[in-house]
Each structure stands twice: as structure tokens, then as C-alpha cells.
Amino acid sequence: MLLEREAAINTFNNALAESKRAGKVLLLGAEAGMGKTTLLEHMREISKDAYTVYWSGCDPLFTPRPFAPIHDFARQFAPELFPVLNSNDKTAKTASQIILAFFNRLEKFDKPTLLIIEDVHWADNATLDMLQYIVRRISVVPCLLCLSYRVDEVTIEHPFSTVINLVPSAHARRVELTPLSLESVKSLAKGKHSDPEKLHEISSGNPFFISEILATDQQLNKDVPSSVRDAVGARLNSLNNDEKSLLTTLCFIPYSIPLVLIKHLFPQDNQNSLASCLSRKFLNTDIDDEFRFNHELSRLAILSTVPIHIQKQTHANILLAIEALKLTDNLAWLVHHAELALDHVKVLEYAPEAAMQAAKLGAHKEAASYYSKAIKYIEYADSELAAKLYESWAYEAGLTIQTDTSVIDARRTAITLYRALGRKEKVAENLRNLSRLYWYQGQSERAEQLANQAISEFEKLPASSELAMAYSMRSQLDMLNDRTQNAIFWGQKALAIEKQFANPLVRAHALTNVGSALVMHGDASGEALLQESLEVSIENGIHEEAARVYTNYSDYCVRFKLLDKAEEMTTQGIQFDIAHELDAWTYYLVGLQAQLRLEQGRLVNAETIAKGVKSLKNQTVLMQLPSLIVLAKTQLRMGVDECVDNLQEALKNANAINEYQYLVPIHFAFIERAWLFDSPNSVAEHIDLISKIANEVLNTWQIGELITWHKRLGLKIISEEQQQTLYLRAAKPYQLEFDGEFVSAAEHWYSLSMPYHAALAYMQIDESDKFMQKAIDLLEPISAHAALKKLRKLANHRGLHESLSKAKRGPYSKTRQHPAQLTSKEQYVLRLLVTGASNQEIATTMSRSQRTIENHVSSILNKLSVNNRIEVMLRVQNEPWLAD
Template identity: 40%
Template sequence: MFIERKKDLHKILSLHERAVAGRGGIALICGEAGIGKTSLLLAMRERIDGDHAVYWGGCEALFTPRPLGPLRDMEGRFTEDIRAMMQNGGRSTKLFSEISDSFEKGAVLIVEDIHWADFATLDFLRFIGRRVSEIPILVIVSFRPDELEDDGKVRKIVDRFPASFTFRIDLKPLSKSGVRKLCLAAGIKEHSAQYHEISGGNPFFVNELIASEESPGGAIPASIKEAVNTRLLRLSPQEREFLEVLSVLPGAIPKPILEPIFGDQGDLFAMAALGRKLLTEADSGSLRFRHELARLATLARVPATRQRKIHETVLNALVSIDEYSSAHDQFVHHAAGALNAEMVLKYAPLAAETTAAVGAHQEAAAHLHTAMQFVDEASSEQAAEIYEKWAYEAGLSLRIDDDVIEARRHAVTLWRALGEDARVAENLRWLSRLHWYRAESAEATRYADEAVRILEDTPPSAERAKAYSLKSQLYMLNDEMAEAIEWGEKALKLASKFDDTEIRIHALNNVGVARCFRGYAAGVAMLEESLSLALEHGFHEHAARVYTNFSEYAVEFKEFDLAERIVSQGVAFDTKNDLDSWTHYLVGRQAQLRCAQGRLHDAKTICEGVLELDRLTLLMKLPARLVLSRVKTLMGDKDAASNLADVLDHASATEEPQHIVPAQLNRLLFAWLNNAPRIAEESLYALFDIGADAMHMWHRGEIAAWANRFGYETPSAFCENIAEPYQLELTGKVKKSAALWRKIGAPVDEAIALIRAKKPELLATALKIARKIDARSLEEKILAQAGEHGLADELPRKRRGPYQASRNHPLGLTQKEQIVLSLLVDGNSNPEIAEIMSRSKRTVENHMSSILKKLNVDNRMDAIVLVQSEPWLLPDNNNNK
């Protein structure tokens, strides 16, 4: 019976009507186990099935979740091309895009029990959630609130669904009246209040209590476990054993396993269980317990020793069936349950490989972790492979902890004992990368050197080229550019010999950056080639790395037109391909560009947006931290000094000059603006100790300029081959220096140069700049300088008026364009936007064209995804939770 759910059903049907009308949406069906989530969805499907496609899948409580389990449940509805992609693995974003494009208007996508979802399924839901405003379907996900609270990864996905398109339906327990109706329908006319009290109004509990057939005046079972036990005890021993065996199978129970386990009686037992409503049958023909609680209650009856034997029986049955020959994840589940080390060691790596192919690296790591529990029974070679594969998958899942490091070391020890030098070197190379990610530069260098030493005693190989390129990268990151070029060119030579495009892309990136940062024009061409090859061959993370390095060069060398292009393209590329870990590092460079352009409020907005995001490593956040500390210093924020100290700690932890130098330069700016000579002295000598060879021409010039401003003698190396604006200032041509800064488009640096002239008209110009960009500390410094020289009365008075954030948008959107974009994110079409704004359709189309161009995206959907990834693009936008 369908009781006390009519309002909930009406709501979900109205959301479907909205999808049919062209406006997609997400329904969150929330409620405790047994509350009736599936019953509600079945009632909805009855009303729309036939008219609109319903895609239905669920997540299961396996030891390690099936990758894309819900999509595999519904793959029969997908095209052959999509099914082939799911079978063969490949890039998840390509698969997700194909699936989303295949949905017809009014389709319903149901994913049950997302609290058990694997990471690949969560990635799919995030992908669909970001685009749901442009896909006219209804997405329904169900979950238990208590399970969700315990699972941060699922909570983050749900919280980031767009609020304007997300609707929550909380299912409440049945009232006393509702329980009475269920009892009356079962022929029970009295004592329904007792059933309500015991069940708490949970429909499944009520039905189990009714089905237990205990008389109302008797001993009513006090728990669902007892209710299920009561029902099972009424069955024959054979039927009871049948259900107990099946209870070790979470989720769907494939019918073909019945015959090898139960013989000819398997089908008879299944028919009896279906007739008693202990099991249900899916459209695909598979069986399932009527509720997960019933399965767990049945399983709880089985002693642990017998559970192991049942797992062994089920494992043997599955392995014997040809159509399940690739069900490696299920084999691992039952092999682990049976404590069968041989089968775990055989199938866990295969399950991990299949799982990783669809991007479910967390689940791949879980399979391999299961194998590690039995690694003492593995051969040395098998154990080494398990350790290194687990470390790889765990590392990809952002789990770069001591366990991952230790696994790589175990692999090194085992491969050494086996005399496999190439495998030893490969793991050393990975140890180098892992330590670099942890900002442990010295360890990273040590392992890279050891990898190269070993490989140079072996014949030339692609592995040696990888090691050379890694050394080139480490030198580049530490601003040792000559060495970076040397090792990178060695890698390029070997990569050419072995026709390895990926190594060529990696090495071109390293050498290109090294050449650029030493002022060689050829470096730009190498970066362009690296980017072109990465895009052509689908190496998305390599492309993201090029965008990141290229943008850093363009911003730091004040090539702002190039920076605008590369940063914009890079952010759009990273966002489109869901490369979030790269996106936010690159967005930090975008903030650095805005700061250099004097757009301080825009830079601050972007930085704070990045720093509020979860799951970003120290390195991902560091560019934003560095920019924010500079902005706070210029704007005179109260916490500027403490912020500078924190950022210097973060930068110093990397042991890399590329981060330490900007942190110290920010302190010098603070010291100059706030008359703090002690801080200036500390930072100058720290920079001198790093050495000019580890810095590019713009950093050397800025250090020389600061030393001169504070009256310190500058080591000669810092005055050689420096950027022209600093050279002009150091030779007393401050007016020309300011003019060049103006041409570059760097107002803060222009104002600082003008201040040094100590002339009223130039101080007045500097003051106008400071006030225009709202650099309050800089303004106070100019006024103080003027006062010291008796020029204060000759400077213009400040015009009162708040800074208008709409004057400058991080990506240059006008106020009208921001309104249009906000309405677009809310899911409005162009005609609807025109009506809301009382503008012509042509005007809105013009605005939309300009928005897409400024966001550097191809279409409306990409614009929506970009805004959802970077909510600071609409500071007043309330579309995200």
C-alpha cells in the first residue's frame, strides 16, 4: 500500500514535469533505512514509464564498491558505443559527456543509496550536477541522512549541487493513522498503536512486524532482527539455509549462481522466497532481498565460521560461470570473506586495473589494499607489484601519506632483491615525485639522483628518459635553469629515440619554462609545442601543467596580454575536464595577474574563493596565499603582518625559491609601507643568501630596487641582466621607469617609482593611482612622504565614495553581463532573460556572446560549469550552497 506519501509523490512528479518542459533538476530523496524511498520511486515510475525513459541504478554495500555500479545497472538502456566505453574503460569525462548527451528530454536518472557510492559514481554525479540546468532531465538520488553525515566525500558532492535546481524531499515516519491503515489492510484490527510504538512509524519495520504473524497480545518482536528471525523460523530448514547463503551477496543476486550452489532446487527455493515476499525480482531477472535491513538481519544469524564457508561456495560458483568471468570485484569481495589468499592475490590486481580504467582510483586502491592484507603469502615479484600499484592508486587519490611512501620503499627493497634495476629506478622516481608533492625537496632530489644513477648502468630506455625529465623538472622548480635545460635536453634526445610522445611533452615543458625564465625567446615556442602535443594526444594533466607553467611565466615577466590568453584558456580547459586540483593553482595565477594590474579587490575575491575550497594541498593554495598577502599589505588590512608570517612559513616548507622569493618580496613591500627596517633587513639578507642564480631577471631587479630603497649595498649579481624598469630606477631615471610601468599596465609599481621622484606633480599622480585602486597603505605612504618634504598641501584631496566592485570584474564582465550570467546560471533561456531584464532578445544575445568570449568558453553549459567551479565570478550569486 502507498500511504502518507501523496505529497511527496506530487512533488517529485512536478519536478519531472519541469524537466519535460526543458528545465532540469535534482531531487534528493532522504530518509532512514526502510522509510519507503524505493517505494516512492516505484510509484513515480509507474506514472511516467512508457512516456519517458527511466534509468535506474543503485550503489551496493560491497567491501569495495563497484566502480560506476549504478551506471552498470542501467547500461542496457545505453547505446552500444556507451556500453563499449564502459567495458573498455577510458577517460571518465568523455564517458560522462556521452551519457549526458544521450538523455532525451524528460528522462529520469535514479541513483539509489549514494552513501555507498564509489568515487567514479560520485564524479559522474558531480559532472551531471554541474550541467543539470542545461540537461532537461530529472536526476534523483536517494540516501540515508545518518550515513551521509559520516561520509564527507558524499556530503561535499550533495552540497555542491546548484541550489536553484536542487530539491530535497525528506520522508517522514508514518503516523499512527498510517500504521493503522497498514494493519487494517493486513486484517489486524487492534493494537496498531503498539506496532507504531515499536516500529517508530518505519513502514518496513511495520510490514515485517505484521509478517511475523505474532498475535497482538503475544510477545511482539522488539527489533527488526527479531522480526526477520521470526519469519525465517517458520520456513523449512532448506529454505532458511537458501536465504542465509544468499545473504552474503549485497545488492543484486545473479540467478545463474543458484544452480551451481543449490542444484535443481535453486529455482524452486527462489520461487518460494518470491512468493513469500522475502525476495524481489528486478527487470534484469536478478534477485534481491526486499530490503537491505532484511539481508543484514538474515546475515547476522550466520556464525562467522559459516560465513567464510558460504563466501567460498559463492566464489566458486561465480568463477564457474562464463558470463561472470570479468566480475573481478565480486570475486575479491567473496575471496576476502573466505580468507582465500590465493584468490585475493589473483583477482585484486585485476579488479584494481578494471576499476582504475574508469577513473575510480580510490576503489582501485581499496582492492589492492585488500591484497596487501595477504601479501605475506605472495611471491616476492607479486608482492612488489601489489605495493607499487597500491602506492600509485592511493597517490592519485590525494593520499600522499607515510603509508604510500612506505609501500614504495617495500617495492624498492623487493625489486632490488630480484635484481630488477629498471623497476627499482621506476619506484625511486615515484618516491621523488611523492616527496616533492609533500614539499620535501631534499628527499625528492635524492631519490631522483638515485634513479638516474641506476638507469645509467643499464641500456638506454624510455624509463631513463623519464628519470632525466624528472630531474629536469626538479631543477626547474628550484630555479636551477641551466641544469634543467641540460637534463631536459637529454630526456628529449632519448624520447625521440624511443618515439615517446608523453616524455617529449613533459621534457618540452621543463626546458621551455627554464628557457623562458632565463629570457630566451625559444622557450615560448617549446611551451606552445608541449601544449599542442598534449592537447592533440589527450594528455589532459600534461596540458594543465603547461597552462600552469606558461601562465606563471607570462604573469611574472609582465607579458599581461599573453597572461590573459593563457590563464583564461587554462582555467576554461581545466574546468571543462574537471581537473580541479590544477584549476585552483592556475586561478591563483589569475589572482596574481589582477593584483599586478592593480585590480586589488578582484584579486582578493579570487584568492578568498580558492582558499575556502576543500581538499586542496599546500601547493594548490600557495599562489592564492601569496597574492592575498600582497593584497592585504597594499590595502592596509589589520591582519596583513600575521598573514605575511603564515605565508612565509608555507612557502618555506616547499624549499623552492619560486615560492620563497615572492613571500620575501611581499615582506619587503610591507616593511617599506610600514617603516619596518628590521623586517626589510631580514628579508633582504634571506634573499641574498638564496642567490641571484636561482632567480629570474624580474625578481633580481625587484630585490636590487628594494635594497636601494632601504639604503643597502646590493651584491653585484643582483644588478646584472635585470628587467628594464628596475634598471632605469637604479640609474636615477625614475620618471622613465614609471612611464614604462604605465605602458606595461602595472599601476602599483608605477606609483612606487613616482614616489621616489619626490616632486609634487609626480606624488600627486602616484596618489591618484593609489586611491583609484584602493591601496590604502600605499596612499598613506605617499601622504607621509609628502609631509616629510613639506608637500602635503600641494596634493589633491581625497574624493569620498565607496569602491565599486562592479567597476572591475575578475574576467572583465560589465554589470549588465554579470546580471545576464547570473540569470543564465539560474537556468533561464535567452528569451526568458530578455523578458526579466526588459531587453530585446538581440541585446541579450549580444551580452551572451560577450560573456562566452570573456569566460573563454564555447557554450552556455561550459559557462555554467565554470561559474559553479569558481563562484567568485558572481560574488553576489546565491546559486551555490
């Protein structure tokens, strides 16, 4: 009997019905004992005729098995996944390939499906990564994915909270079970307990607590047990010795227990004891003859009654039984029992093996956890093993946590041990990795020192891929610090060695460094190298390197005003990053797309995108900064008051990161503001700073901007000699304006699809209402209100204001305002499309023909530069402002 669960059942039924059209996620949360499993069993029973039901769960192991639920699902409906999951198999795949293979299997469900994963608060990180991938794409999977979890365990810091936040709101349904009321407790206690009010008080309305207390079958005149532990203990005392022994052994096993293991632990006749524990609802079983406790609270309550010294010996006995039965495929079990048995020999044997298996599957957090377990017994390891453990833990931890001092210390310890062992190649390899750790911490000088030391050590050894990677690391550091020739030198050395020792990662990494160094220096020959790196990366599945190419290539195209190519690269890059779950790269690139919109004069679009990125949670300052700078500059040109706060915040963050690629644009923004608001005396420090780095750092476009603002503001900060020197290196439209060829400059800007810059050139022409009107015609459609205000002030000063068109009022076309330039009808179709609605359903909703809707959908696909509905949904989920 399910009391007070009608609303939960209705929500569940509605979600099941909705999932026939577009997949849904049902988040079932409650405190322990509230009846999550009972509700799920009820829903399985009432839906099994109309839906296919698959069920899995997560175990409370200290370090769970990577992809544990997929192992269960493979057994139930996808045996072809077993080779993919087996890290010892030649067909074993990386985590991303496993997730993709599983998702592809889900897409092939041929009837409505209910997919249940219980206790996700215990999920391994690989499973959580899988869920992040699936929930973002749930709308295209024909199923209801139900995830149950304990709300009191899933705090904001819990990794599952990230999964919850990623579920698209349109496809999320939530159920939270609450305690039973006094009336329901009275109903349950009727005829079984004399004091339901006290029962309600003690249990706080928790159904499990109530059932345990009532199950003690106490006389009405006895006191109610003071806690659930007492209630479970009272039930346990009602069993015979064989039944007690069975349960007090099995409570040490927090995973599904194979029948063969129970028989080994209890070789005498155990059928009666097992049957009794099942009938009394201590245990339950499944069709595979695997057993587990009916409720985790029961297992923990029994476990808490066992003395510590017996716990240690029992774990040792279970470990020996698993080994004897050769149930060693699941290394998580072995490590769990070895650790709790305090068996250092077995921990040092099994934990590194489990770590390597997890790493092969891409479960790097689990790998780091396993290595840390082995390191607890480092005093029992020989020097070779100890060095390997420190090195391996540092690598895995460095992929999954911030590179704090513990990771650096582990690398340094490994270096010391390898030096003592005379392992020069390992010393050099760890020095290179240590260099990267310091670079991540922002200690560039120390990073370069270590990179040079790694190269020195490698050069004492025969040439290898490791030496090539050390050279490429050196190249990357130089490229990031605008040392172009050094970056090219080291990158080419890496490529030369890579020809002898083929390694796709080394080749792609070095090509990206050299190509980026060339193009950022204005040498277009680097484009071919970036394109080659992209091809190598995609062909070999080196996803992060491909993302780096898309980002650097897009950045270059925007900086050098190759706006058509920038449009192509940002769009392709965003699609690639979204498809491969590279969120950090995605939003950085979206920030560059906002900068592209700013250059194109699409100010409303730029503001929408930049605001969207700025509002996203869990971003670093670095990830947000490109968008913040664009937002500040866009609002400056639009005359939005909050631009001042955003300018100050962007300057503060750029100073903190202290890289010229961020400092230069924000200082230029302050200079532009001084011109727009006629305060030239406020910009001396900004122009002075940029002038000091002009020769070494600025590209031709930035040099042109420097001398142009200097002239527009009538400043004397730069000498005429320096101005002339910089003029010779400036981009063509800036040279034209500097020479007074304002019309030619404006036409040049317009040919580059940069109307704002064209308008500013026209504004420099004195005594001509014709060109002032042209500037107005360019500025009004893009909402550049600050520049318009400046223009009309200039016109009034020149006596031209009477002949100019009057200022327009009201908003501009919504088509112009949408980031992808969708029409209002296309925006409405898009909002329906992302709910999973078919063309026919959209046509019915909008009272239009299906052919009309097909045309709208085709136009949406084209404007979003995507191939199908799935990609549309992914873009909207990552860029929600597209459907606003």
C-alpha cells in the same frame, strides 16, 4: 499507501517540472528503512507517462565493480557504451573518456528523463568521480538525477559528501525522509496490532521495522518482537524448508542475482519457492530476470542468523557456481566470494586481475583495494608475484591516498624482492618511483639521492624509455630547486633517448622541465618548448602534464610582466583544468590569475578572486598559498586592516613550504608595508634574506625591486658595490628609477599596463604637483588607499597638498569591481543564465528584447573567454564569485 510523504512528493514533482528547463539533482537521504525505494517507486509510477525513467543502484560489495551503475544504464538505454566499459576490448577507454562518453549520451535525451541511482553510499569511487563530473554540469543535461543514500552512513569524511558539496545550489533539491509519527503508526497498525504505542516506541517510527513486525501476523495477545531481527526471523520461520533454504543461500549475494545462478544453486524445482518469496515481499525481480532482496536490512538480518563456518562454505559454493556458469566478466563478484570463503588461491588469481581491469578504467582506488586483498595472502605468493603485488599496490595507492610510510614501505619491499630475483630494470624503475614519493613528502634531499641511484641502475642496462623518464625526473627536481643548468642538462638527455624510444609522456615531461627552467631564468627560448609540450600533452590526452604547462607558463608570464600573454595562458589554463576535473591545478592557476590582476592594478578584482579561492574547502596549504599572498598584498595596498593577519599567515605558510618562489614575494610585501607606513627599521631582516639569495635565485624584475625598495627606504643594508652589480641585472623601469629618471620609469610601467607601479615612480619626484596629481589619478580608480594616504602625507611634507585634488569618497564603479569587468546588467544576465534560463526567458524577466539579451550574452562569453553557455556554467560553478 505513503504516509507523511506529501512534502517529499511535492519537492520531487517540482524538481521534475524544473528539470525540463535545466537539469536538476535531487538528493534523497534517509536512514535505512525509511522508505526511500518506496518513494522512488511511487514517483516512477506517477511520472512514467510524462518522463522516461531509468533506474540503477549500487551494491554493498567490499570492493564494488567500477562504474557499476553505468553498466546498468548501458543495458537500459546505451548499449554502445558496453565496448567502452570492457577493459578487455580494444576500444576500452580511460575513466575520463568513459565519463565523457556517458555524459555525452545523457545530453542526447530527447524527452524529460528521470535518472535514478539508489544507495550511492555504496558507490565505487569511479562512479563517484562520474557523479562529480555530472553534477557540476547538471544544468545542461535534460533530466532529473535522483541520488538516494543513507544519511547515517554519509559522514563528512565519506567520499559521497564531496559529490553533495559539488552540486550547484541553484540546481540542487533535497529530500530527507523522517520517521513516522504515532498517528501514522496507529493508522498502519489498526486491526493488526493491539499496542501501537509500543510498536511506535520499538520501531522509532521506521516504516520498514513497522512493516516487518506487522508482517509476522502475530496474535494480539503475543508479545511484540524485541527487534527487527526477531521480526524477520519470525517471518522466515513461517516459510517451509525449501523457501528458507533459498533465502538463507541468496542472502550471501549482495548484488542482483541472475536467475541462471539461482537455478544452478537449486537444480531441483525452485519455481514455487521463488514465487513464494516474491509474493511474501522477501525478494523482488526485474524484466531481466534478476533478483534481489526487497530490503537490504532483510538480507542482513537473515545473514546474521547463519553460523560463520556455514557462511564460509556457502561463499565457496557460490564461487564454484559462478565459475561453472562462466559468469566471470564481473570480477568483483568473484573476489567478493573468494575473500569471504578464505580461498587464498582464488583471491591471488582474481584480485590482481580485477585490479588491472579497474586500473585500465581509471578506477585507481578500487585497483588499490583489490591489490590489498591479494597482499593479505602474500605468504602464499611466489617472489615474482609478491614483488608485482607490492609494486602495483604502491603505484595505485600512491595515486589515491597520501604518500604515507605504507606506500613507501611497499616500494622498498618490491625493490628488495626484485634485487633477489635479479630484475635490475624493475629495481631501477621502483627506485625512480620511490624518489617521487619522497619528493611528495618534502624530503627533497632523499628524493634526489634515490633519483641518482635510479639513474645509476638504469645506466647499467640498455637505453630505454624508463631511463629517459629517470633523467626527466632528475631534471624536474633541479628545475624546482632553481638549478637551471642541471635541469636543462638532464632534460636534454631525456629528450635525446626519447628520440630512439618514442614516448609522448617522457617527451612532454622533459620539454616542460627544460622550457620552465629556461623561461624562469629569463631565456624566452623556453617558450617554444613549453608550447610544444602543451601540444604533445593535449594530442595524447596527458591532461596533468598539460595543466603543468599552463601553470608554469602563466607563472613565468606574470613574473616577467608579459601580462597580455599571461591573460591568455591563465584563461585557457583555467578552462582546460575545469573541463578535465583537475581541481588542484585549477585553483592554483586561479591564484596566479589573482596575481595577474594585482600586477594590472585591478586590486578589487584581485581581492575578490583571492578571497574566493581562500574560502574554498579541502585545499592544501600549497594550493592556497599563491592566493593568500595576493590577498595579503592587495589588502595592503587597499589599506584593509585584515591585511596584517593575512601577511603573517602567508609568511608562516611560505616558511613551512620553504621554497623561494613563495618566500620572496611575501618578504617583498613586508618591505612594501614598511615603506607605506614609514617604518624602515622593521625590514632589515627581510631585505637581508632576499639580498643573500639575489645572485642565485632572483630574476631581473625581483632584483630591480630589491634595489628600488632599498633606495626608497634609504637603507644601508646592501653595499654600494653590490647595488651596482645588481643594477646591471635589473629590469629597465627599475634601472630608470634608480637613475632618477622617474618620469621615464613611470611611462615604462604604464606601457606595461601596471598603473600602481607607475604611480609609485611619480611619487618619487620632489617639488612637482603635476606628477603627484598624475599619481593620484592612477591610484584613485584602483582603490590603492594606502598608497594614496602615503602620497598625501608626502605632498603635505613637500608643501604641495593645496594644489592637489581632494580625496574622493564612496565606492567606485561596479564594472571596475567585477573580476571579469561585467557591467551590472551583464552580471544580472549571468545570474539568470546559470539557472538554465533561455535568452527568451531572460528577456521576459528583464523586460528587454531578445536581441538585447543576445548581445549581453555574447559580451559575457567574450569577457569570460568561453565558447558557450556550458563553459559559462562551469566557470561560475568553479569560481562562484563571478556571479555574486
